[in-house]
Amino acid sequence: MRRKIVDDSWCPVCGLEPETSFHILWACPSTKDAWGASCKKFQKSTLMGPNFFNIVEEVLLNGKEEDIKLFAGLSRQLWLRRNMLLHEGVFIHPNTLVQRADFGKAMGREYREGEPTGRMDVEKWKAPPAGRLKVNWDAALNLTRGRMGMGVVIRDHDGRVRAVKCSLKQGHFDPTAAETMAAIHALKFCMAQGMLNICMEGDAKNVVDALNSREENWSRTGYLVDEARNLLNGFNN
Ligand SMILES: [Zn+2]
Incomplete structure (x- = not known):
């Protein structure tokens, strides 16, 4: 497994913006699929920065209990994904993140902390034939x-x-x-x-x-x- 990061102060996933908590958890193009798949209330167009605290505040003030739980869970999963990419070169599929964020209940799947994550969820992604x-x-x-x-x-x-x-x-x-x-x-x-x-x-x-x-x-x-x-x-x- 090889990985190249051009500049450490930039987002390790997209490389397009400096890495701030707002960027890596919310604004990065790589988070769009995960937030989009989680809950309609978390669409990027409806919640705005300029920093991550503004988003948290908005969710805490206006979200229902389950929205707040999902929001907290997915934020954490996005941070873990960033670390996994940096340290192990593994990039976790957005659907998998959402399943894990939803406290293991979504789609009837259980997720245990520490479960190997090298395999991606094949909900939408279709595996190639063997040998490819x-x-x-x-x-x-x-x-x-x-x-x-x-x-x-x-x-x-x-x-x-x-x-x-x-x-x-x-x-x-x-x-x-x-x-x-x-x-x-x-x-x-x-x-x-x-x-x-x-x-x-x-x-x-x-x-x-x-x-x-x-x-x-x-x-x-x-x-x-x-x-x-x-x-x-x-x-x-
Ligand atoms: Zn980024």
Whole structure:
């Protein structure tokens, strides 16, 4: 397992903002799925900073008892996830965090403290066939600061995390270019690890379609699409 962190004072997950409690527990793009999956009341648009205490105050004042419990549980799980990524190179799936935060009751699953966490929950994520690795990639942009974060998580057919990489680029990119660059980044990472039987999975449909298409790509990001397709040709599967 290898991990590279560009700068310790920046968020170790996205690399887009300085690491404050507000960022790592609330504002980081990586927390969006977890908060979104937990409770409608915790949608980012309805609760605002500027620091984490403002959010806590809002939840304590207006939340019901179960909301407060879930909020506290998920905040703690996000902090544990950050530590797990830093120290063990393992990145836990948002659905798993929500299940654990919900005091082990959600979806009828029990969670015990200290349970091995290398396996991810396969609620939505679909495992690749045996002998292949699933590569999930994503990009996040901070337009104000002119930074782009790229993330890659590689898991085997059992859902075990085999490798994680987060990287950062300075500059202004549009979302399609950013997603395509993140795909290239993921492919190069797999090659460097000798992982040549893979299933790539990204969430930007236009980029996935462009990579799957055999037609010449004349768009502004066509040269990136070409580079990614050339890299794909170097894989066994
Ligand atoms: Zn972040």
